[in-house]
Amino acid sequence: MAIHPYCHPHPTIFLDVDQTLLDFVGAALRARGLDRNVPWVKYVLYEGGGYGKKFEELFCGKEEFIKCIAQQGPEFWRHLEPFPWADSLVDALYNKMLTRPDLRLAFLTSPGHWPANSAGQRILHMGELWQGTPTIICSQKELCAGPYSFLIDDLGDNCDNFKRRGGHVFKFTNAEILLDAGTTMQSQVISDISNEIDQWLTSIDSFKEALATCSIK
Numbered sequence: 058m059a060i061h062p063y064c065h066p067h068p069t070i071f072l073d074v075d076q077t078l079l080d081f082v083g084a085a086l087r088a089r090g091l092d093r094n095v096p097w098v099k100y101v102l103y104e105g106g107g108y109g110k111k112f113e114e115l116f117c118g119k120e121e122f123i124k125c126i127a128q129q130g131p132e133f134w135r136h137l138e139p140f141p142w143a144d145s146l147v148d149a150l151y152n153k154m155l156t157r158p159d160l161r162l163a164f165l166t167s168p169g170h171w172p173a174n175s176a177g178q179r180i181l182h183m184g185e186l187w188q189g190t191p192t193i194i195c196s197q198k199e200l201c202a203g204p205y206s207f208l209i210d211d212l213g214d215n216c217d218n219f220k221r222r223g224g225h226v227f228k229f230t231n232a233e234i235l236l237d238a239g240t241t242m243q244s245q246v247i248s249d250i251s252n253e254i255d256q257w258l259t260s261i262d263s264f265k266e267a268l269a270t271c272s273i274k
């Protein structure tokens with residue numbers, strides 16, 4: 058008996074938001090009165106991989122960091138600016154969906170420390186920027202993982218957890234490095250993501266073919 062095609066979920070790309078599409082770090086630095094172009098700030102952003110423990114030290118620790126962002130209020134999340142490559146990255150994924158009608162795209166974001174402030178504003182903001190693409194807010198991104206799931210995310214822990222649950226991942230480049238590197242490297246990263254997705258889709262198709270030919274007695 059062949060496996061019915063509807064047994065297969067849609068292959069889905071889950072695209073992270075902060076430091077992949079939107080400049081959370083830049084807005085957080087402004088809230089603290091810091092400039093990312095000051096050499097010692099830039100050093101921390103490069104060494105710490107963008108957002109992370111070292112970044113929180115710029116705010117005198119995690120608690121102060123959380124407090125500082127919370128004090129900005131819900132509107133903080135409505136005004137995060139897209140990175141220069143954001144539209145090109147989303148366009149590249151939309152274009153892929155034109156040739157693969159079964160492919161789906163969703164934003165998967167976890168502004169975890171500030172759910173009361175962030176959730177509604179984030180959904181509104183993403184809808185204004187890229188209308189029609191669903192935004193999923195979930196602090197455990199690995200819940201969306203599986204063989205038909207592809208995550209693009211800048212945080213190593215998110216990528217590791219997603220991979221452990223059977224998903225495919227592309228670890229996005231540190232946005233600070235990408236900002237300084239310019240358009241050639243930004244285009245290269247988008248091209249690398251596109252190639253990786255193609256390989257993943259090919260492996261899914263092979264898997265489906267193998268399942269279609271197997272018999273269950």
Ligand SMILES: [Mg+2]
Nearest residue numbers: 073075076211
């Ligand atoms: Mg991120």
